[in-house]
Amino acid sequence: MLSILRTIWYVFLHSFQKRITVQYPEQKPYLAPRFRGRIILSRDPDGGERCVACNLCAVACPVGCIALQATEDEKGRRYPEFFRINFSRCIFCGYCEEACPTYAIQLTPDFEMGEFRRKNLVYEKEDLLIDGPGKYPGYNFWRIAGVKIGGKDKGEAAHEDAPVDVHTLLP
């Protein structure tokens, strides 16, 4: 009996506590930098596309909402001919970001992407590609890749040594 009265009193004391609701449209909630929201494609510091169209994100995607087609430019660099994310299917799990070897695909702290038409949720490459490097400002995949591409042989990139001639290491 006493515990019932005590319960009622403790609940009454909540009248004087702060309300925890965030009044959303007027009052924006804090979103951490690692929040998994709208997906973007970033560029490296030189302004080139980071994406090398390796298809790992499309394979990692559990709902199969990423579609892309690889192609090569005149220097032999791979890039996506088209890159399409169907956000009406995307579950924002972030596996694509984890799978990406070049930090190209990234999730951002933005979730306000409601649409009245389903087809407006299909984002093409020009909708996804941003101008900056996103969460990894200094990272340039081609500078450290160690692969040979048009205009740059192995070992010619910045801070890169020429390949070791393995015959000199033989006993």
Place this chain on the structure above:
Amino acid sequence: MTSPHPILSILGFVIVAMSIAAFLIWVERRLLALWQDRYGPNRVGPFGLLQVLADSIKIFMKEDWIPPFADTPVFILAPAIVFVTVLLSFAVLPVAPGIIVSDLNVGLLFFLAMSSLGVYSVVLAGWSSNNKYALLGGLRAAAQMLSYEVFMGLSLMGVVLLAGSFSLPAIVEAQKKIWFVVPQFPGFVLFVIAGLAETRRIPFDLPEAESELVAGYHSEYSGMKFGMFFVGEYMGVTLISSMIAVLFFGGWLGPVLPGLVWFFIKLFFFIAFFVLVRAALPRPRFDQLMSWGWKVMLPLALINLLATGAAVLAWR
């Protein structure tokens, strides 16, 4: 003593009772939110007050469906009964001196009779729905309301002994010296508990019991028939709160402010208390409810009645 314009006062009572009941939807949601550290409905109109309007437009637009397996006439009649019996009880409620529809000399008995009739609504709704959950809800309602009706009446007999009348305005007048909550404190506690059970509010909402019985006796109801049950429940809360105010807290009596204002202050205090109880307490098991009613509450009510009777005799 009846009020000068019977038709006007009847209309006034119906309109005020129904608008308070509608307004309570908003009050309850805001108060529950306050006690759960939320805001509740605050978007539609100032402070969300127009939520009531939005809700009622929505419920009127809903399809009013009668299931093919239901007992149609009874199914339609059941929500009307709860509404009518509660509204009839308001007829004997004295709001302020002279503001009453009908000052019956058996006013209190009329109120008890009407609240007992209210159980038919729930039982018939459960029966006519032809649905096992609805029937279980109806059965629970019958058992619960029968057992709580008994000590509800007995808990009020102490007040009647002290006032020497069944007429509600006479009971209020008798509280000029001291509110009956002081000499009749056990009666007050018993009446509040019985009132909660009578209105089927949350600690005693076993006939509905969303977590066990879908929605209990109104599982099959939709649209405005469902709305009638809800408005009936809120009017029941208003009625029981105003009865607490009238019987134990001196109705319109109070210093400085006019009687009407005092009555509404007391009324809203007890409505808020009912919501607080809903926010705080869980639902007991059905056998706990029954054994509480018969083994604890009924003997307590009888002891209270005997003690009051003895005190009244000794005083004379």
